[in-house]
Amino acid sequence: xxxxxxxxxxxxxxxxxxxxxxDVAVHLAQDLDMEYLGLKVRLQLAAQAPKLYxxxxxxxxWVERYQHEDFYKQDSAACVSHTTTMPVLWxxxxxxxxxxxxxxxxxxxxxxGWTQSLHDMQHHESQLSIARPFGEVSIHELYExxxxxxxxxxxxxAIISEYHLNSLCPSTPKFTExxxxxxxxxxxGKTAAVIARILSLSPSTVNFHIRSVITKTNASNKAxxxxxxxxxxxx
Numbered sequence: 001x002x003x004x005x006x007x008x009x010x011x012x013x014x015x016x017x018x019x020x021x022x023d024v025a026v027h028l029a030q031d032l033d034m035e036y037l038g039l040k041v042r043l044q045l046a047a048q049a050p051k052l053y054x055x056x057x058x059x060x061x062w063v064e065r066y067q068h069e070d071f072y073k074q075d076s077a078a079c080v081s082h083t084t085t086m087p088v089l090w091x092x093x094x095x096x097x098x099x100x101x102x103x104x105x106x107x108x109x110x111x112x113g114w115t116q117s118l119h120d121m122q123h124h125e126s127q128l129s130i131a132r133p134f135g136e137v138s139i140h141e142l143y144e145x146x147x148x149x150x151x152x153x154x155x156x157x158a159i160i161s162e163y164h165l166n167s168l169c170p171s172t173p174k175f176t177e178x179x180x181x182x183x184x185x186x187x188x189g190k191t192a193a194v195i196a197r198i199l200s201l202s203p204s205t206v207n208f209h210i211r212s213v214i215t216k217t218n219a220s221n222k223a224x225x226x227x228x229x230x231x232x233x234x235x
Contacts, residue, residue, distance in 0.1 A: 004031050004148065018160045022055040025156055032145050034130040036110060039153075040078070041160050042125040045168060053164055062108040074101040081117035081127050087146050089114045089137060109133040114142060116153045122233050124161050128153035173216040175234065182209040187226045187235055 008027045015021040022039060029037040038056035045051060056063060065071060072078055076095050077088045088094070090113050095102035105111070113131030130149060175183065178199075185195045192206040199206070210222055219225040229235050 004028055012155060016159060016163065018053075018055065018163050021156060021159045025152055026057050028148075028152060029130050032130065032148060033135070034113065034132050036113070036129075036131040038129040038131075039156055039160070040127045041157065041164070042127075043161060043164060043168070044123045044125075051164065051168065053160065055160070058110065059108050062105070062110070065104070071101060074098040077115040077129065078127055081115045082125070085117055085119065087114045087116050087142060087149070089142060090131070106133075112137050114149070116146070116149050118150075118153050118157050120157065120161070122230075124157075124165075126153055126157035126161070128156065173213070173229070173232070173234075175213060175216065175229075176209075179209045179213050179216075180234065182206055183213055183226060183229055184235055186210065186222060187230065 005027065008024055008031070012021060012024045012028065015024060022037075025039075026037045036056070036058055038058060039054070041053040041055075043051040043053075054063070054067070058066075066075075076098055077090055080088045080094070090111070092102065110131045111133050112135055113129060114137060115127055115129040117128075118126045128149065181199055182195055185198060190198070192203050192210065195201070196203045196206045210225075213229070214220075214222060214225045217225045217228040219228055226235070
């Protein structure tokens with residue numbers, strides 16, 4: 001059974017800078033007899049296109065090809081992982097509809113491995129891939145090491161997504177308890193008049209709270225404020 005270096009484990013859980021955390025994670029992947037580690041973090045932001053962050057120790061030539069040739073559209077493991085949290089083992093059969101992609105990836109050492117995904121409560125996603133050029137991954141090895149790879153995915157996701165979210169959204173809006181009540185009922189599709197009856201308030205007071213949360217979230221309307229609050233895990 002492959003063992004992890006305790007010093008590397010301690011370094012990882014103590015790290016808050018993405019690149020340094022990833023560099024430590026590379027050592028942990030190599031402790032699992034894997035040469036390569038790749039991470040794709042996809043952050044969903046309200047009223048914005050998703051933000052994508054890539055980390056890897058892949059060859060520079062492969063990274064450039066992957067990013068500029070839209071290879072993600074041919075990456076079957078990534079496509080499948082987008083819809084499941086089960087580990088996706090890399091096989092020739094998995095890539096039967098993208099043989100050229102498979103061949104080129106293998107030429108860069110990315111032949112044997114698997115991809116593990118994570119989808120959090122705010123709809124952010126991470127995909128962690130480990131790979132090596134030689135030595136097919138058996139089902140036994142997948143079962144033996146799968147839990148460690150899943151833990152690595154969760155830990156890196158927590159560190160890296162928090163870092164980038166803080167840079168994109170420097171502060172989380174501070175809502176009063178009543179503003180949260182109004183937001184939650186609004187998110188449920190209730191009108192101001194209905195919310196007023198539920199909360200025993202006047203419609204003007206409900207509208208006052210709605211305007212307040214729109215201002216605090218810097219949104220353009222009520223729907224945008226609800227979306228931002230949901231993405232920040234406030235609902």
